Amino acid sequence: MTSGRPQRERVILANRRGARVIRTRIEVQEQTQVGDALVRGLVRAQLGLALRLAAVILCTVAAIPLAMGMFPDLSAVGVLGVRLNWLILAVAVYPVLYGVGRLYVRLAEQGERDFVRVVDGEP
């Protein structure tokens, strides 16, 4: 249905990027009010991300001893002759740790890219 329409094009009359880069960078570097607000936003975003992922791990990990304590029958369940509690603690927990770490690295780097984009005024 789009066959009849011409492709959209972006037309730039004047590139005002240079001026803005310098201004915002200097604002961050010299800690003006705007720059400080930008850094505060970045710190808050990164801390929020770290805390949320730490909460995920804590809830998962704390749930294991509590669940085993409350339902002792649970740990008697076996898979291929290995008890569930051993399977979780000796094997399954490690990929979870790595996965959460990987997710954090990806999201934290994305947050930093967004920050640099705002500062450098790229669209």
Place this chain on the structure above:
Amino acid sequence: MTGAPLTAAALLAAALATVGIGFYGIRLSRTTSDFLVASRSIGPHWNAAAISGEYLSAASFLGVAGLIAKYGADALWYPVGFTAGYLGLLLFVAAPLRRSGAYTVPDFAEFRLGSARLRKVAMVVVVVICSFYLVPQYQGAGLALKTLLGLPVWLGPVAVGGIVIINVVGGGMRSITFVQAFQYWLKLTAIAVPALALLVPFIRDGANLDGPLPPTVRQQTTVTVETDVVVQVAEPAGIVVTGDVDGVHLQHATFPAPGRYVLAHGTTLTLAAGSATPVVAGAPSAGSDWLASGRGLGGTHPLYQVLSIIIATFLGTMGLPHVLVRFYTNPDGRAARRTALAVIALLSLFYLFPTLLGVFARQFVPQLLITGTADAAVLLLPSAAIGGPAGAALAALVAAGAIAAFLATSSGLLVSIAGALSTDVLRGRVRDFRVAALIGGAVPIPLALLASSLELSRTVGLAFAVAASTLCPLLVLGIWWRGLTIVGAAWGLAVGGVASGVATTLAITGGIDDGLLGGWPAAVVGYPAAVTVPLAFLTMVAVSRLTASSRPPDVASIFARMHVPERLGMGIERLPRG
């Protein structure tokens, strides 16, 4: 023991290689920056292997398997926590700490709060943590030499202490990254090959580790008790005892009934093939108890113990000076994050094998449970389960891996101690570094001799508790909270350090009687983190709020430097004076 000469040769070769590599590495380092932080040019993969190589100590190599053999499911929390600590480090510390440009933890304290006195306080904490961490390394050395070669137990700490001191005094052991990276693969090989080889007899013999009875010995076994011990006898049939039992001298007698007995030192037990092993009091005796979670690691309040282990190990890694210093060798914060992530992967792979060996130990060397020295399990397993020349070769490989593990870790720790002492207390000359190394290496030796009753991983866990109660709050609050003040940080370090340090010293030198006040004092002293970590955080926050007027004025620019990506050109590298 037929393999003794082979084992001795392997031990000697590993020790010589470690020392030689240390001297070789120092010749390749030219500038101060090379020496301290390898000119900040190491990529994530090499650096991650190097961190793992330095991090995997006697506690990981010997202690984890021993603890699992002895206590079962709840001991699995130690390897999980040793790995998860790097997730905590990744989430809260890695990138901002690297971007701060500081080169040690005391330097970070000075960078963040601008106080030379706080720097000194942090330095003292670094020395305390490293000293506590050295204790289990020496202890492991004593155990290994005694188990493998029958040498007296005091000789190991003295010998390894001596080698490490000579090594660090003579040249330093901040050896080049690729050597430490190689160390990781050496340790992985030395533990993975025996574990996989033992998988065959384990599956073939198909023993049942479940059930109401403790594990049974496979052939006639004689055990001599060396220190007085209380054992739980579940099934007296087949056990012949000679010596003082409950204060009565017995000669070739049997235990009259199942129950608890006090065996004086010098008592010999002869277990006929197929008889059930007596188990040291406090450890689970029945197989079903060993398999179940929630039984703790001896003593009362198992849930508290597990919680405290989780807190200490999850938060303690971010306060370990010898680990943190390697993160400064990354080129930027992004690489620091990727390094921490790669360390998680490498450690996850490594810890599969000590876990397996811990399970195998219960089948092949259950006699270790009588005296409770299960830390020797990894060393004894190959010859017990496989035997012959193959078993002897595997035993030599394990021995070499073990000695490499505690030499590498203790050299790294001693360099951290000597570096901190010599630059922040003495005048930073090479002579000062050597004096500091001599003192720092010698002090933990008597502690290691006193601590021989505590399992290796538990002693390391205590060092983690001290780190989690001191440097962890300093770094986490320093990086994320603008309100931290000098006074608040100093009070937090002091309160957390004294509380956890006193508990650790008490636990190492003998602990507290379990019967006192329902067992809570014993539990808190043995596993202090769940109390001392919140205490340290609260003190730091509360005192900082009370002294809010003394916040450093340039905190905004410090925060920008720690958190803004390097591309914006905010970072400044700090280098030591002189």
